[in-house]
Amino acid sequence: MSKKPFITKEQLDKIVEQFPTPFHIYDEKGIRETARALNAAFSWNQGFKEYFAVKATPNPTILKILKEEGCGVDCSSLTELMMSERCGFTGNDIMFSSNDTPAEEFKLARKLGAQINLDDLTHVEFLDEVAGIPETICCRFNPGGYFSLGTDIMDNPGDSKYGMTKDQMIEAYGKLKKLGAKRFGIHSFLASNTVNNEYYPTLAKQLFELAVELKEKTGVTIDFINLSGGVGVPYTPDKEPNNIAIIGEGVHKAFDEVLVPAGMGDVKIYTELGRYMLAPNGALVTKAIHEKHIYKEYIGVDACAVNLMRPAMYGAYHHITVMGKENAPCEYTYDITGSLCENNDKFAIDRKLPKIDKGDLLYIHDTGAHGFAMGYNYNGKLKSAELLFKEDGTTEMIRRGETPEDYFATLEGFNF
Numbered sequence: 001m002s003k004k005p006f007i008t009k010e011q012l013d014k015i016v017e018q019f020p021t022p023f024h025i026y027d028e029k030g031i032r033e034t035a036r037a038l039n040a041a042f043s044w045n046q047g048f049k050e051y052f053a054v055k056a057t058p059n060p061t062i063l064k065i066l067k068e069e070g071c072g073v074d075c076s077s078l079t080e081l082m083m084s085e086r087c088g089f090t091g092n093d094i095m096f097s098s099n100d101t102p103a104e105e106f107k108l109a110r111k112l113g114a115q116i117n118l119d120d121l122t123h124v125e126f127l128d129e130v131a132g133i134p135e136t137i138c139c140r141f142n143p144g145g146y147f148s149l150g151t152d153i154m155d156n157p158g159d160s161k162y163g164m165t166k167d168q169m170i171e172a173y174g175k176l177k178k179l180g181a182k183r184f185g186i187h188s189f190l191a192s193n194t195v196n197n198e199y200y201p202t203l204a205k206q207l208f209e210l211a212v213e214l215k216e217k218t219g220v221t222i223d224f225i226n227l228s229g230g231v232g233v234p235y236t237p238d239k240e241p242n243n244i245a246i247i248g249e250g251v252h253k254a255f256d257e258v259l260v261p262a263g264m265g266d267v268k269i270y271t272e273l274g275r276y277m278l279a280p281n282g283a284l285v286t287k288a289i290h291e292k293h294i295y296k297e298y299i300g301v302d303a304c305a306v307n308l309m310r311p312a313m314y315g316a317y318h319h320i321t322v323m324g325k326e327n328a329p330c331e332y333t334y335d336i337t338g339s340l341c342e343n344n345d346k347f348a349i350d351r352k353l354p355k356i357d358k359g360d361l362l363y364i365h366d367t368g369a370h371g372f373a374m375g376y377n378y379n380g381k382l383k384s385a386e387l388l389f390k391e392d393g394t395t396e397m398i399r400r401g402e403t404p405e406d407y408f409a410t411l412e413g414f415n416f
């Protein structure tokens with residue numbers, strides 16, 4: 001299997017004439033198709049809604065496209081709430097799934113009428129004090145231990161900082177009910193970037209059973225179950241992508257087995273996907289500007305870890321296509337590097353690729369989520385522009401690149 005860019009070399013050559021590399025580019029058509037497929041997969045559930053995780057791709061143009069496709073937003077910080085408000089998301093369009101939450105963020109979430117997801121039992125009192133308890137409220141569950149699918153351990157919730165134990169969930173619901181809450185949600189995020197159609201159905205079954213138990217023990221009305229993020233994408237070309245229709249059917253089956261017999265067939269299903277929605281629908285485009293031959297072969301590009309941190313931070317694999325050489329044999333072994341004074345600033349290590357010449361455009365795949373967003377400014381390097389490749393074939397800049405003046409703008413006490 002191979003990964004194919006969503007844009008041709010001819011199209012990209014034209015774009016590069018107008019917008020200098022490096023830049024992230026997003027595919028409007030792909031984003032809309034992904035959102036439509038997700039909505040279709042869960043259309044069996046009356047109140048289904050995807051709340052796109054803003055942290056994955058915090059750009060208003062992207063958020064507006066998703067809004068047009070019926071999505072809400074999942075926020076976890078002040079600026080994410082502010083951006084969502086300015087994009088026209090209000091009330092039930094917003095899920096506020098934060099942790100270690102400052103008072104001012106709860107205040108803004110309440111002001112916007114967002115659905116608040118509490119990460120801890122102590123936050124019941126904290127929220128009551130700083131902003132009051134809303135009628136609809138959600139609590140985040142952490143079952144501890146390991147999360148497995150069959151014999152595969154997928155992740156380690158027992159070692160994660162999020163959520164409450166089951167006993168704490170029961171206590172929180174009781175307290176919230178006394179404080180005036182009327183409708184309750186359950187949220188849980190147990191494994192990240194799963195490339196496995198069983199993740200959501202397995203998680204859903206656990207949460208549905210918990211919902212029945214919570215209803216029995218506390219007498220509350222369960223309004224929604226939020227399966228959160230974690231449905232992933234195959235970054236390597238050898239894996240099959242998830243099939244969202246199969247995933248939706250798997251959750252449907254668990255719903256019919258657990259919730260319907262308990263008289264809870266009206267519970268709404270929510271998701272907070274980020275990576276699944278956007279990762280394959282974005283790419284980092286960078287130009288080869290140097291080659292270096294020492295103990296290994298290096299290609300230096302004009303992007304660096306500031307533009308895409310995942311390889312440096314997690315050793316993450318991102319597939320690379322050398323534009324115009326899609327069918328050339330991969331006869332060379334390269335490290336593809338950025339210019340940071342950090343030896344982990346490498347987009348690929350020992351990667352088999354076609355011969356790369358200076359001036360070649362490298363298309364780094366699957367950067368549409370947790371790509372640009374994770375950027376930082378180490379070495380005084382500047383964040384790139386973001387472009388949208390629109391359905392009509394034109395390209396629009398949806399965020400300009402940073403300038404040195406942006407970088408200096410927050411400095412005080414010294415006149416340049």
Ligand SMILES: *Cc1c(COP(=O)(O)O)cnc(C)c1O
Nearest residue numbers: 053097228229230272273274275
């Ligand atoms: C990061 C995050 C998501 C999105 O996760 P993906 O892996 O991008 O799907 C959803 N919900 C919460 C609370 C998150 O922190």
